[in-house]
Amino acid sequence: MCAPSLISTVHEELSRRHFLGVLGGAVAAASVTGAAQPSAKPLRLAKGFRDTFDLTHTLSSRTPVYPAFRSMQFVEKFTIAKDGFGCGELTFNEHTGTHMDAPAHFIAGRSSVDRLPVDRFFAPLAVISIKARVDKSPDTAVTVDDILAWEKLHGRLPAGAFVAMYSGWDTRITDAARFLNADAKGTMHTPGFGGEAVKFLTEQRDIVGVGVDTLSLDLGTSATPVAHLTVLGAGKYGVEVIANLAAVPAAGATLIVGAPKHLGGTGGPVRLYAVA
Amino acid sequence: MCAPSLISTVHEELSRRHFLGVLGGAVAAASVTGAAQPSAKPLRLAKGFRDTFDLTHTLSSRTPVYPAFRSMQFVEKFTIAKDGFGCGELTFNEHTGTHMDAPAHFIAGRSSVDRLPVDRFFAPLAVISIKARVDKSPDTAVTVDDILAWEKLHGRLPAGAFVAMYSGWDTRITDAARFLNADAKGTMHTPGFGGEAVKFLTEQRDIVGVGVDTLSLDLGTSATPVAHLTVLGAGKYGVEVIANLAAVPAAGATLIVGAPKHLGGTGGPVRLYAVA
Numbered sequence: 001m002c003a004p005s006l007i008s009t010v011h012e013e014l015s016r017r018h019f020l021g022v023l024g025g026a027v028a029a030a031s032v033t034g035a036a037q038p039s040a041k042p043l044r045l046a047k048g049f050r051d052t053f054d055l056t057h058t059l060s061s062r063t064p065v066y067p068a069f070r071s072m073q074f075v076e077k078f079t080i081a082k083d084g085f086g087c088g089e090l091t092f093n094e095h096t097g098t099h100m101d102a103p104a105h106f107i108a109g110r111s112s113v114d115r116l117p118v119d120r121f122f123a124p125l126a127v128i129s130i131k132a133r134v135d136k137s138p139d140t141a142v143t144v145d146d147i148l149a150w151e152k153l154h155g156r157l158p159a160g161a162f163v164a165m166y167s168g169w170d171t172r173i174t175d176a177a178r179f180l181n182a183d184a185k186g187t188m189h190t191p192g193f194g195g196e197a198v199k200f201l202t203e204q205r206d207i208v209g210v211g212v213d214t215l216s217l218d219l220g221t222s223a224t225p226v227a228h229l230t231v232l233g234a235g236k237y238g239v240e241v242i243a244n245l246a247a248v249p250a251a252g253a254t255l256i257v258g259a260p261k262h263l264g265g266t267g268g269p270v271r272l273y274a275v276a
Numbered sequence: 277m278c279a280p281s282l283i284s285t286v287h288e289e290l291s292r293r294h295f296l297g298v299l300g301g302a303v304a305a306a307s308v309t310g311a312a313q314p315s316a317k318p319l320r321l322a323k324g325f326r327d328t329f330d331l332t333h334t335l336s337s338r339t340p341v342y343p344a345f346r347s348m349q350f351v352e353k354f355t356i357a358k359d360g361f362g363c364g365e366l367t368f369n370e371h372t373g374t375h376m377d378a379p380a381h382f383i384a385g386r387s388s389v390d391r392l393p394v395d396r397f398f399a400p401l402a403v404i405s406i407k408a409r410v411d412k413s414p415d416t417a418v419t420v421d422d423i424l425a426w427e428k429l430h431g432r433l434p435a436g437a438f439v440a441m442y443s444g445w446d447t448r449i450t451d452a453a454r455f456l457n458a459d460a461k462g463t464m465h466t467p468g469f470g471g472e473a474v475k476f477l478t479e480q481r482d483i484v485g486v487g488v489d490t491l492s493l494d495l496g497t498s499a500t501p502v503a504h505l506t507v508l509g510a511g512k513y514g515v516e517v518i519a520n521l522a523a524v525p526a527a528g529a530t531l532i533v534g535a536p537k538h539l540g541g542t543g544g545p546v547r548l549y550a551v552a
Contacts, residue, residue: 052395052398054394056537057537058390058537058539059538059539060538069363070365074539077345080383081384084382085381085382085501085504085542086381086382087345087369087381087542088541089346089368089369089370090366090367090368090538090544091365091366092366093366094363094364094365094366095363098537105363106360106361107356108357114334118328118330118549119328121549122551225360228361256532256534257534257547258533258534258535259534260545260547261334261374261547262335262336262348262350262366263334263335263336265364266361266362266363266364268366269536269537270534270547271397271533271534271546271547273394273397273532273534275398
């Protein structure tokens with residue numbers, strides 16, 4: 001369904017890589033270490049901002065996860081009393097807490113977390129609230145009309161935007177049953193992006209990714225993961241389980257994604273900021 | 277040795293916390309989720325910057341770690357072919373790869389990673405190169421004279437600065453033996469911050485933290501972890517195993533720390549950027 005955008009994104013990625021490869025010889029340290037080169041284009045950061053927002057939930061063994069996953073484990077390995085320093089060992093599924101979905105999460109052969117270009121982690125942030133509808137029914141999707149309504153108020157989505165759904169779901173984080181909101185058959189009743197909306201965003205607009213305050217880009221009731229397949233299939237990334245979007249301006253803020261960088265990762269916990 | 281700075285830092289932290297507590301009632305979502313409040317003061321971000329630098333090594337099972345730690349483990353739990361999506365489980369020691377040391381790493385009762393105020397993760401970056409000396413002998417420390425020499429060139433360290441040692445060590449990351457550089461007795465021969473230098477930075481200057489491209493803030497040959505105890509004891513944080521500092525301007529860039537945020541963490545992998 002998104003073949004044209006897939007093709008153009010592949011072309012875009014190839015030309016980016018070629019460009020980075022050309023630059024690569026000039027900065028030996030970066031080539032050796034796998035650190036990315038400086039971005040070739042100016043950052044799209046808002047100027048003169050004075051507020052920093054932390055959009056990250058604190059990660060713990062009580063953080064809700066998909067039923068198929070184990071919760072995060074923390075094992076104390078060294079203590080100040082015994083060893084002079086404290087240090088623990090963490091074990092978690094990549095898709096735990098406030099986290100990224102890389103294209104490789106659903107699309108074989110596409111970018112893993114360590115391969116995504118750094119300049120995509122600094123993005124104009126658009127927050128689309130569907131909380132009023134969600135308060136009536138959680139089986140509610142972000143639609144093309146929601147996006148157009150946002151644009152009517154704030155202007156066309158800026159180039160390289162990150163589009164976040166705010167549904168009010170983050171306040172449920174301390175109660176796993178309410179966060180998952182599964183019925184007796186195990187179907188989750190949680191809001192997300194509709195198929196037409198992500199098709200519109202990836203084909204008609206220039207975005208770096210989309211995010212949600214729930215556990216999934218997709219509606220819990222969606223029979224197929226159409227939002228995942230469309231967004232990741234277009235080479236964009238997702239961020240799930242976002243906190244604190246209620247505090248951020250609907251337009252004008254800049255998202256900064258402190259992305260995971262483990263080799264071949266399909267995703268992982270992020271530190272997510274907005275500055276405005 | 278740093279009692280006066282400890283006391284003033286404790287006062288500072290208490291007043292910050294009080295202030296955050298007062299603010300807390302106003303933003304219910306943030307209180308519930310543990311997300312930090314907007315920073316109360318304007319960000320010290322450089323304006324009009326056009327380059328983004330990734331100062332983060334790619335994390336893998338081959339990333340060098342202290343001999344007492346296990347290397348990072350990645351276990352594939354779900355695959356696109358079998359499950360429709362790919363997803364792995366990660367296990368690692370908190371102090372692995374490009375990572376943060378929180379005050380709680382060495383000082384009982386002090387801030388864990390989830391407790392550090394977010395505005396400290398956006399900081400003017402000062403890069404002090406001691407590579408020329410390190411090329412002759414790795415048992416070389418950043419001194420007060422090195423800091424004063426930097427200030428002679430670039431002016432006094434800005435308020436809230438992050439001071440990074442560049443020694444050229446990051447190019448060794450792909451070879452654990454060269455990165456650890458241990459002798460037959462197990463003593464590492466790696467550069468770091470000298471005791472007088474960190475005393476000067478924490479008592480005579482206003483910093484948020486210090487960083488190194490080696491595995492430790494301290495010299496490998498240091499009998500006591502004086503740099504850790506002084507920096508973390510003053511309520512500042514450290515970042516170790518930084519990549520790519522050769523590419524960053526010595527002055528004028530802004531560090532952005534995508535910090536870990538797990539409950540009670542003594543440290544953890546970061547995504548580290550500089551913008552200039």
